[in-house]
Structure formats: structure tokens, C-alpha cells
Amino acid sequence: MLNMLNTLRRVVQEVNAARDLPSALDIIVQRVREEMGTEVCSVYLFNPDTGRYVLMATEGLNKAAVGVVSLASNEGLIGFVGAREEPVNLEDAAAHPRFRYFAETGEERYASFLGVPIIHHRRVMGVLVVQQKARRQFSEGDEAFLVTMSAQLAGVIAHAEATGAIRGLGWGGEVVQDTRFDGVPGAPGVAIGQAVVMLPPADLGSVPDRHIEDVEAEQQLFREAREAVRDDMLQLSDKLASQLRREELALFDVYLMMLDDAALGNEVNALIAGGQWAQAALRDVIAAHVARFEAMEDSYLRERATDIKDIGRRVLAFLQEAGREQRVYPEQCILVSEEITPAMLGEVPKEKLVGLVSVMGSGNSHVAILARAMGIPTVMGVVDLPYSRMDGLELIVDGNHGEVYSNPSQELRKHYLELVQEERELSQGLEELSELPCVTVDGHRMPLWVNTGLLADVARSLDRGAEGVGLYRTEVPFMVQDRFPSEKEQQITYREQLEAFHPLPVTMRSLDIGGDKALSYFPIKEDNPFLGWRGIRVTLDHPEIFLVQTRAMLKASQGLNNLRIMLPMISSVYEVEEALHLIHRAYSEVLDEGVDVPMPPVGVMIEVPAAVYQARELVQMVDFLSVGTNDLTQYLLAVDRNNPRVADLYHSLHPAVLHALVRIASACRDAGKPMSVCGEMAGDPAAAVLLMAMGCDVLSMNATNLPKVKWLLRQISLTDAKALLDEVLGLDNPYLVQSSLHMALKRMGLGKVLIQSR
Incomplete structure (x- = not known):
């Protein structure tokens, strides 16, 4: 064997x-x-x-x-x-x-x-x-x-x-076009441009051992290399400062921290003191750190191995006096790499960077977070992509569906140019559309809200006519720090969001870590993190975290009164009882401190099948239900949506998902409580028609898709939407549901904003 x-x-x-x-x-x-x-x-x-x-x-x-x-x-x-x-x-x-x-x-x-x-x-x-x-x-x-x-x-x-x-040639020597590579969506949008492959500046794996006599001189050489990389990081951070807010820029602090003596410095110097030259000492220390991180089950922590490798390569480049070559970037530049890092973004002039493609990584990578904040179409996890051979090629990046095309035909290029043009036209007509309410042709009012997590989202959301925030991801301020933020720090962050959208409502989800989201300073190592300690399970086990966060939210809302609180990953009535007890305790403590705020509405996220079947009991306990369709689809279908190998099985128009949503809508309607949807499904215009027909009261989505959804819902009647829903509920295949829905909308002349659901 x-x-x-x-x-x-x-x-x-x-x-x-x-x-x-x-x-x-x-x-x-x-x-x-x-x-x-x-x-x-x-x-x-x-x-x-x-x-x-x-x-x-x-x-x-x-x-x-x-x-x-x-x-x-x-x-x-x-x-x-x-x-x-x-x-x-x-x-x-x-x-x-x-x-x-x-x-x-x-x-x-x-x-x-x-x-x-x-x-x-x-x-x-x-x-x-x-x-x-x-x-x-x-x-x-x-x-x-x-x-x-x-x-x-x-x-x-x-x-x-x-x-x-x-390169446009099949294995038989014949000409081929429109070669497609599948990944996972990193940031929405479509880009057409020229590939620029960014390879690591130095190869740590090829560094040989070498004994040195002058330890002090070698340690000085290493110190100078670290300082040179530190200066580079600061310059890159400054270059991106105009595009990113405080939270996003804090990602560069991760790099700067790694360069400290307490992180890599002391370990490398110790090996140099033993007679090893700086390059091999760096190689061994980086390899040990990378091996530890790559062995971790948690996807977010595994991503940190990429940052460590990148730092190691950059320091090695200075040790080798390699520096970086001066590149001339094309006007429409698509950055391609095995592992795109946040630092790479700053090396391309911002006016030329139109798309990103990474062989490794997921939608949870630092670079995906930044790409969404910067509005750059991105595809991650394109595992079959021969990236090192792509420099200079024309590519199409479809960040909506996680697809990359090389050697595009005239027909495909024309199709995507039309999509880009339609996107541009929709954006140009935005000012007029953003001022208009989302009302169907037969007078049904459909409020459209946005999902946010970064301050950079605010202006984009308001420009597109958002009427509130259906999901504010509070974990983002936690993810960019090296410790839990204090109550005062959280209060400042939450106040900025509440003020920015005032008087519109802002729904703040309590800390949702675990699964594909982890904190470097609060590691959760599990064999199956998606079925483990995550969401409300973590915060109920750590009431000190939950109470501090709730007090910070309440204090931040003083005088604004537009706060709503939402509980993630609920799977039982008992969890809601416990959470409500803690919220009321935090509310009493805030009142005792003399802060005059009303009790905000509290809602539950329906994300797991257990909550679907207890929707009638749960809705009696809270003010609203909000469906997180991303996780609900994942759990109903037992499909990891970040895994390209099973991405085809993940489909939000699966009959099981649709029937679950109908069941939740019915529970809310009978209780006289509102139901919202805050997953990606709400941002799919065709799916939004079905959600409206079910009786959904609020749709909350990525700001980029809001104009498309608004345009389509303003062109259709609620009566027609209900007829479409009745038609597709009788189908048993998600792709048949999608094609039937799209064909019907195209027959109505409403096809220009349709996107393929996943």
C-alpha cells in the first residue's frame, strides 16, 4: 500500500x-x-x-x-x-x-x-x-x-x-472560446478587462540553509527588511485611505502587528542567534506559523495563513534585495493571484482596478470584505484556474455568480458588455428612481432596506433609495480588532450607523461569530463549525459579551430611537427566552444610568429548519421575524455555499426553501407581525417577486441590487406576482422554478434585470 x-x-x-x-x-x-x-x-x-x-x-x-x-x-x-x-x-x-x-x-x-x-x-x-x-x-x-x-x-x-x-486552444489543437472557471462570489458586479497576475514577490520554499558568523549584522539586516515592509504597508494604507473607512483600514494593522518583535521578530532573531542566516530563519518561522493556521478547522482563521505568507514573502524580497518590479497596469485591470491579499489591492491604481480573481479564499476573506466595500467585482475560490498562465489575457469576471471566463467570444463579450451597460444605465437613472417609493402597478407598497456592515456602505445605500437597514452586521467592528471592543468603542461605532440612517430604522444583529466568521482573539476550533458553537449560542454562553453589546446599542440610540435588535441562529424558544431576559436586564441597567431610551423592537432570525417549524411559537415572543435565506438554504439543503465543489447544489429557489418561506409568512400573517427577508435572495429581482407574493413585509439586500429590485417590483402587479408564485410552488426542481419564473417575466417585458439565482 x-x-x-x-x-x-x-x-x-x-x-x-x-x-x-x-x-x-x-x-x-x-x-x-x-x-x-x-x-x-x-x-x-x-x-x-x-x-x-x-x-x-x-x-x-x-x-x-x-x-x-x-x-x-x-x-x-x-x-x-x-x-x-x-x-x-x-x-x-x-x-x-x-x-x-x-x-x-x-x-x-x-x-x-x-x-x-x-x-x-x-x-x-x-x-x-x-x-x-x-x-x-x-x-x-x-x-x-x-x-x-x-x-x-x-x-x-x-x-x-x-x-x-x-489561451484559446483545446487539447486537440482546435480553437476554443468562452472557457469558464467556477468559484464563489466575493463581491457583486461584472468586470471585463486584462488580467494582471500578481505572483508572490519571493519564494520562501526555495531558500537554502546557510551558516553565518556575524549574528549582529544579520539581525540588523532583518530589522531593516522589517522596517522597509512596515513603511510599504503604511504607504499602501495611506493610498487606500480615501476609499476605505476606519474599520476597513484596520485590516492593515494585522500586517503591522505581525512585523512586531512580539510576533515574528523575536522568533526569527532567536534562530539567527543560533547561526542561521536571516532568510532561512524567516523561512522556518513563517512555515511554522502557516502550518498552525492552515491546520485550523475555522475558515476565517485559516485565511490568516495567507496574510502570514504574504508578510514573509515581502520581508524575504527585501532580504534578497529583489524589491518589486515597476509594472504598467492596463486601463481595465483585473488582478489575478493564487491568494490575493489586502496589501495587493493598494499596488494597482484605484482608477484602473476593475476586478479581482483569487484561486484560494472564500467570501469571508479579508480581501472579499474590502472588495465589497470598494465595489470591485470579485470571484474567490477558483480552484481549477491555471492562474500563473493568465497574465495579459482578456477576462470576464462575474462576481454575481462566481464565474470567470477567458478567451471570450464576441457573443459572450457582447452579452456582458450589455450587462455592464445595463448596470450603468440603471445607476444613471438612480437619482430619479431613488426618490420614488417601491409601489407595484396595482398600488402595493414594498419597503426595500439594505444589509450593511461597513461605514462605506452608508452613502451607497442612501443614494440607492434605501428605506432602512434590515441587517447591520455588528461582528465587523469585532473582526478588525485584536481584542473585544469596549462598550464605549461599540457605542461610538453603532451611533455612527444609527445617525447615518436616522430617522430610518436600523436593525442590528447581535454578535454572530462561529461558522465561517471567527475572531482571531477568540478562536473557536471545531470539527464542524457550521453545526457548532455559533451565533446566539456563543453570546448566551458569554452573557458578559451580550450585555455589553446590548448596552452599547441602547446608549447609541439615545435621541434617535431608530434601533431594532435581531437575534441570530435561533433554534429554540428557550434561547429567545434567555436572550430577552438579558436584553431587559441591559435595558434596566441603561435606565439606571440615566439614559432615556425606549425599549427597541426585538426580532428573531429564521436561519435553521428547527426555527421554521417553531415560527408560530417564536413570532408570539418577539416583534418581528427576519429570514436569513443564505444560512436557511444552506441548512435545508445540507450544502456549504462557500464550497465550489457543491455550489451547483445550493439554490435559493429550491422547492424546500420556497415552501419553508411560505410557512414562515403564514405564521407572521396569522400573528399580525411583520416578516422580513435579509438574505441574498431578497436582492435577486425575480426571487423578490415571489417573496412579495408570499406576503413578506420588508426586503433587505446588498445596496448594489436595490435599484434592480425596485425597478422590477414597480413594473409588476401584486396579482401577477401571486399567480407566478402559485405556478412555481407546484414545481419540483429549482432550475425549473428559475427558468419558468424568468420566462414569465421576460414575456412581460421585464427581463433586463434578471440574474441567475444560486
């Missing part, structure tokens, strides 16, 4: 290092034939454009047949393996009814046949075959080895195929 694993590892490494797909396939057939001791090994790849399997590499058959011999998808043993999607092991291949003989390959001498499919993300990419002259069945061990090899190589072949595709 160990020998097989070592062989696999060695072959995969060799294939990864291949310069192109043909070279990779040649390595595969050579190594597999050697390791299995067979006479023939071949790879057939499936060309979806022609529907045929093409012989792309062989060791043992006639090499002149490569690229010439091909079989239809239902033809021969190769087609049989592909159709079955499982191994085919034959003692006498020629006797099988699906056997097809090709004279040009010279394979008539080979009796034994073992073929396994090469499958990547459910797609059959090809077939890996070994053959032997002797008539015998390959052993179970042989079959297991080939299946394991095929599974390992599928991703490698897909990557090699993609590397050619981004």
Missing part, C-alpha cells in the same frame, strides 16, 4: 511539472506501463465538441495513431467504459461484443484489457487503458491501482486542459 502511494505521489508530481497536456499524457502512459508491468498503456480523451474519444497518448501501440484514431461515445470498449463510468476488466477483449479493431493501432496482438474512466467533477474526461498479450484477467490490485491513478490524474488533466483552453 505504501509503495502504491509513493508511486502515485511521484507520478502526480511529474505530471504536474509537465509543460503541456500532451507531455503530461506521455508521462502518464510511460509511468503506468512501467509500474504495472504491462505491455500497453493508452489514454483516450473525450472531445465534447465532436462527441468522440480520441487516442491522445500511448506506450505500446503505434504512436502514429495518436490524434488519428477516434471512437464515437457509444463505440468500442472505450465508449463502453465511458458510458458505464466504471472499470471494465476483460481476459479476452476481442471476444467482447463491444470490441472494435483499428488496424492502425496494431492492437490485435493484445488480448487482456483493463479500462477505467477518468472523471473530474462528474464529467467523464476520458479513459485510461492497459493491455497485455497474455489472456488473463488483471488482478483486483491492478484494478485498484489504475482506479486510484485515474482519480488522482483527473484533476491534473483538467488543469492541463484548462491551461490550454485559457
Whole structure:
């Protein structure tokens, strides 16, 4: 077993290092034939454009047949393996009814046949075959080895195929266009521009060991390198200061803290004192920190490994006197990297930066938070992207759906240019639209609110005609600090938000950490954080945190009286009882201090299935219910929405989600209490039509999508919306729901603002 694993590892490494797909396939057939001791090994790849399997590499058959011999998808043993999607092991291949003989390959001498499919993300990419002259069945061990090899190589072949595709060439040399790479949405919007690949300034992994005699001189060299990077960070922070508010700029403090003696400095100096030169000392310290962070289960803390690596590379660059090359950035620059860091954003002139693409990371990354604040369309987690080969290529970044296109055709470019133009036209017509109420053609009033977390959101929200805040994410001020903010600090932050939107209502969600949101100074390490200690569960276990935050909210609302408080991740009546007890206690304490404020409305977020089934009980206890459709969809469908591998399964128009929403709306209507929706679903214009038809009282969304939703709802009647809802509630497939809904809206002439739901 160990020998097989070592062989696999060695072959995969060799294939990864291949310069192109043909070279990779040649390595595969050579190594597999050697390791299995067979006479023939071949790879057939499936060309979806022609529907045929093409012989792309062989060791043992006639090499002149490569690229010439091909079989239809239902033809021969190769087609049989592909159709079955499982191994085919034959003692006498020629006797099988699906056997097809090709004279040009010279394979008539080979009796034994073992073929396994090469499958990547459910797609059959090809077939890996070994053959032997002797008539015998390959052993179970042989079959297991080939299946394991095929599974390992599928991703490698897909990557090699993609590397050619981004340059506009398929593996057969044919011209291809509109190559799509899937990731997860980081920041909404669409960008078309030229890729600028930003590689790390230095490679820590390639630094060798070297003994030094002059410890003091080496430590001075390291000190100067740290100071140079510190100055760079401060300059980058200053460069971005005009675009970002205090909370976002505080992200740079994370970098500056890492450069302190107490963080990396002392550890590196200790290794230098032992005789190691500065570069290798830095390499070892950075590697140890990165390994610790990357091993953490929590996604937010894992992201910090990126920041540590970035700092290490930058310090190394100065130690190597490499500096940074002076680049000329294109007018429409799309920044592409394996791991985009906040510091990279400042290196591109702000007027030229139109999009971001990161191979690693999630919607929770620091860079995604900044991108949303800066309004830059962003796609994260594009794991299959051969980013190092993309410099200078034209790309389309679809931040709404988490998609990146390379080598776009004229048709696709035209489609996205129209989307960009429509977005621009909608924005230009915003002033007129922002002053108008959201009222349907038959007179139904639909209030549209916004979701915020950064002060940078305020102006954008008010410009777009927001009528309130349905979700203020209070965890953002907590995330950008290295300790819990004091009551006074929280009060100042909350006051800014409440004043900015006054007299409009602001719904502040109590601290919602855990799951995909964690605090570096309050780590939560769990095997399954999404089903663990998060949301109200954390704050009820730490009433001191909950009471301080509630008092800060109440004091911040003095004289404004536009505060609403919302409780996240509620799964039982008991949790609401406990939370209300603490809120009333904090309220009494604030009154005792002489602060004159009314008791604000309190609501519950419906985010887990348990809350859906207790909606009637919960709504009796509070003033309103608010549905967080992002988490509700995730929990109902058991799909991690930040995982690109299962992103296709996450769909907010899934029948289960729609029926759950109808159930909640019914509970609120019967109790005479308002229901709001504050997930991304509310910002999808087509979905907003259904939510309005269900009886939702408030829709709260990203400010970017508010004009689209308002435009569509002002063009439709509530009667038509209810008819659409009745139609789709009878469907059993989310994609059928979406297509039926879109077709109906297009027939009404309302198609220009539609977006694909996820």
C-alpha cells in the first residue's frame, strides 16, 4: 500500500511539472506501463465538441495513431467504459461484443484489457487503458491501482486542459472560446478587462540553509527588511485611505502587528542567534506559523495563513534585495493571484482596478470584505484556474455568480458588455428612481432596506433609495480588532450607523461569530463549525459579551430611537427566552444610568429548519421575524455555499426553501407581525417577486441590487406576482422554478434585470 502511494505521489508530481497536456499524457502512459508491468498503456480523451474519444497518448501501440484514431461515445470498449463510468476488466477483449479493431493501432496482438474512466467533477474526461498479450484477467490490485491513478490524474488533466483552453486552444489543437472557471462570489458586479497576475514577490520554499558568523549584522539586516515592509504597508494604507473607512483600514494593522518583535521578530532573531542566516530563519518561522493556521478547522482563521505568507514573502524580497518590479497596469485591470491579499489591492491604481480573481479564499476573506466595500467585482475560490498562465489575457469576471471566463467570444463579450451597460444605465437613472417609493402597478407598497456592515456602505445605500437597514452586521467592528471592543468603542461605532440612517430604522444583529466568521482573539476550533458553537449560542454562553453589546446599542440610540435588535441562529424558544431576559436586564441597567431610551423592537432570525417549524411559537415572543435565506438554504439543503465543489447544489429557489418561506409568512400573517427577508435572495429581482407574493413585509439586500429590485417590483402587479408564485410552488426542481419564473417575466417585458439565482 505504501509503495502504491509513493508511486502515485511521484507520478502526480511529474505530471504536474509537465509543460503541456500532451507531455503530461506521455508521462502518464510511460509511468503506468512501467509500474504495472504491462505491455500497453493508452489514454483516450473525450472531445465534447465532436462527441468522440480520441487516442491522445500511448506506450505500446503505434504512436502514429495518436490524434488519428477516434471512437464515437457509444463505440468500442472505450465508449463502453465511458458510458458505464466504471472499470471494465476483460481476459479476452476481442471476444467482447463491444470490441472494435483499428488496424492502425496494431492492437490485435493484445488480448487482456483493463479500462477505467477518468472523471473530474462528474464529467467523464476520458479513459485510461492497459493491455497485455497474455489472456488473463488483471488482478483486483491492478484494478485498484489504475482506479486510484485515474482519480488522482483527473484533476491534473483538467488543469492541463484548462491551461490550454485559457489561451484559446483545446487539447486537440482546435480553437476554443468562452472557457469558464467556477468559484464563489466575493463581491457583486461584472468586470471585463486584462488580467494582471500578481505572483508572490519571493519564494520562501526555495531558500537554502546557510551558516553565518556575524549574528549582529544579520539581525540588523532583518530589522531593516522589517522596517522597509512596515513603511510599504503604511504607504499602501495611506493610498487606500480615501476609499476605505476606519474599520476597513484596520485590516492593515494585522500586517503591522505581525512585523512586531512580539510576533515574528523575536522568533526569527532567536534562530539567527543560533547561526542561521536571516532568510532561512524567516523561512522556518513563517512555515511554522502557516502550518498552525492552515491546520485550523475555522475558515476565517485559516485565511490568516495567507496574510502570514504574504508578510514573509515581502520581508524575504527585501532580504534578497529583489524589491518589486515597476509594472504598467492596463486601463481595465483585473488582478489575478493564487491568494490575493489586502496589501495587493493598494499596488494597482484605484482608477484602473476593475476586478479581482483569487484561486484560494472564500467570501469571508479579508480581501472579499474590502472588495465589497470598494465595489470591485470579485470571484474567490477558483480552484481549477491555471492562474500563473493568465497574465495579459482578456477576462470576464462575474462576481454575481462566481464565474470567470477567458478567451471570450464576441457573443459572450457582447452579452456582458450589455450587462455592464445595463448596470450603468440603471445607476444613471438612480437619482430619479431613488426618490420614488417601491409601489407595484396595482398600488402595493414594498419597503426595500439594505444589509450593511461597513461605514462605506452608508452613502451607497442612501443614494440607492434605501428605506432602512434590515441587517447591520455588528461582528465587523469585532473582526478588525485584536481584542473585544469596549462598550464605549461599540457605542461610538453603532451611533455612527444609527445617525447615518436616522430617522430610518436600523436593525442590528447581535454578535454572530462561529461558522465561517471567527475572531482571531477568540478562536473557536471545531470539527464542524457550521453545526457548532455559533451565533446566539456563543453570546448566551458569554452573557458578559451580550450585555455589553446590548448596552452599547441602547446608549447609541439615545435621541434617535431608530434601533431594532435581531437575534441570530435561533433554534429554540428557550434561547429567545434567555436572550430577552438579558436584553431587559441591559435595558434596566441603561435606565439606571440615566439614559432615556425606549425599549427597541426585538426580532428573531429564521436561519435553521428547527426555527421554521417553531415560527408560530417564536413570532408570539418577539416583534418581528427576519429570514436569513443564505444560512436557511444552506441548512435545508445540507450544502456549504462557500464550497465550489457543491455550489451547483445550493439554490435559493429550491422547492424546500420556497415552501419553508411560505410557512414562515403564514405564521407572521396569522400573528399580525411583520416578516422580513435579509438574505441574498431578497436582492435577486425575480426571487423578490415571489417573496412579495408570499406576503413578506420588508426586503433587505446588498445596496448594489436595490435599484434592480425596485425597478422590477414597480413594473409588476401584486396579482401577477401571486399567480407566478402559485405556478412555481407546484414545481419540483429549482432550475425549473428559475427558468419558468424568468420566462414569465421576460414575456412581460421585464427581463433586463434578471440574474441567475444560486
